[in-house]
Amino acid sequence: MMVPPTMIEMWTTMGSTLASFMFVWAIIRQYCPYEVRRYFEKYTHRFMGFFYPYIKISIHEFAGDRLKRSEAYAAVEAYLSVNSSKSAKRLKAEMGKDSNNLVLSMDEYERVTDEFQGAKIWWVLSKVVSPARSMSYYPEQEKRYYRLTFHKRYRELITDAYLEHVVSEGKEIRVKNRQRKLYTNSPGYKWPSYKQTMWSHIVFEHPARFETMALEPEKKQEIIEDLVTFSKSKDFYARIGKAWKRGYLLYGPPGTGKSTMIAAMANLLNYDVYDLELTAVKDNTELRKLLIETTSKSIIVIEDIDCSLDLTGQRKKKSEKSSDDGKEKLDKEISRKEPKEESNNNSSKVTLSGLLNFIDGLWSACGGERLIVFTTNYVEKLDPALIRRGRMDKHIELSYCSFMGFKVLANNYLKVENHPMFDTIQRLMEETNMTPADVAENLMPKSPSDDVDKCLSSLIQALQETKEEAEKKNAEESKEDDELIKENAAADPKDNNKETEKEIL
């Protein structure tokens, strides 16, 4: 008759089986070739699977034979770097991306625990060493991977919700920590065929922020809200079936903060900036190639779009000629930006339709959030097709400095929020036009001994001079106009008579 074993007997049997198993395993690890070890491991795992209530998931650094680092691995690494720096005992420190601080992450074979909706999860960073291949130049390769272990009762929770949570949080941490870049397509540089990208980049470290911009507070708030809403609207854009992109047109006289605002936008949203120099683009195909290479979470900037290329459009060319005459004044002001005769003669063959096709067509094909920003001093010069809503969704005018704008600059440059001289400055600002760039320049201390009073007096003087200059110019212009009328009248006495008749009547 079979007698059921007592608990003690059962544990003893299991213990001795385990001990012999461990002994065999130790011998195999020590003496057997790699292939045998793998074979043994495989069947051991199957055997253990019957009794073992835990599930393991591995996330490898390099999936398959791919040379590119797995995105999932990078996301897990970022997620755990926050978690492990608090709880892990063995950490490794690496120089951060801005080379200023050390970033901590868990060391190899270190374990950290995490909790998610009541489930406990254990993470470990491990590695497998694949032996050097015979007759090969490649040395031993270390392949690192993260492994998470959890009880099988949480299978669905972990595979569905937890992993998604880890990856999305990790990605967010990576975006926050990443060093942002300013890309440019350098003109006059011949790209060698082996070079994979047509962009070159430097680290983007512009200090501009919306808080330090001289702008009406309501306008500033509206722009910030628009940008933040855009960056959080992934689901909304997906629902309405629109590509996740938004176009901004910044226009206004030189020195009113258009370029500064682009930097502030990038800093607000944590985006990279692609500064696209259209005159350096050979043709539409090259333009397309450049734009396909841009990544998500970026701002594509085309500065001075009116001067960049002949983008004013074929349609307008003839009819515009006469109406352009009256706009000479502003033309002169921005003439420094018009070396573009040469751009028409150079090899660039990017056309308006090429650019429009890109804005409309390509956007729909590539996912991810992108802003496209055009700047111009002369909005009327642009083809309406280029700036219609849908292409350039938001038109922002940046204009001369207002008193509110001045107060922001005074706080930035001199750390003053109020001063007896402010009243005079307010009056002068209402009477004359000065760009924020000029106001800022006047507020800048010129020597270490320059105090607040000195800087504000210098601004008042500059404002008075600008006002006098404008008045003088106006007087000269009206004098010229009077002379012109007189000349016309002298040349055509009939008209003169009519004028006199009108006056008598």
Ligand SMILES: Nc1ncnc2c1ncn2[C@@H]1O[C@H](COP(=O)(O)OP(=O)(O)OP(=O)(O)O)[C@@H](O)[C@H]1O
């Ligand atoms: N609104 C503003 N707020 C704060 N600073 C400003 C502002 N506008 C201009 N500035 C200052 O003036 C300088 C020039 O401004 P910016 O280059 O942004 O002008 P812009 O509008 O791009 O001119 P342009 O049309 O010539 O390109 C900046 O370095 C910045 O310090």
Ligand SMILES: [Mg+2]
């Ligand atoms: Mg600019």
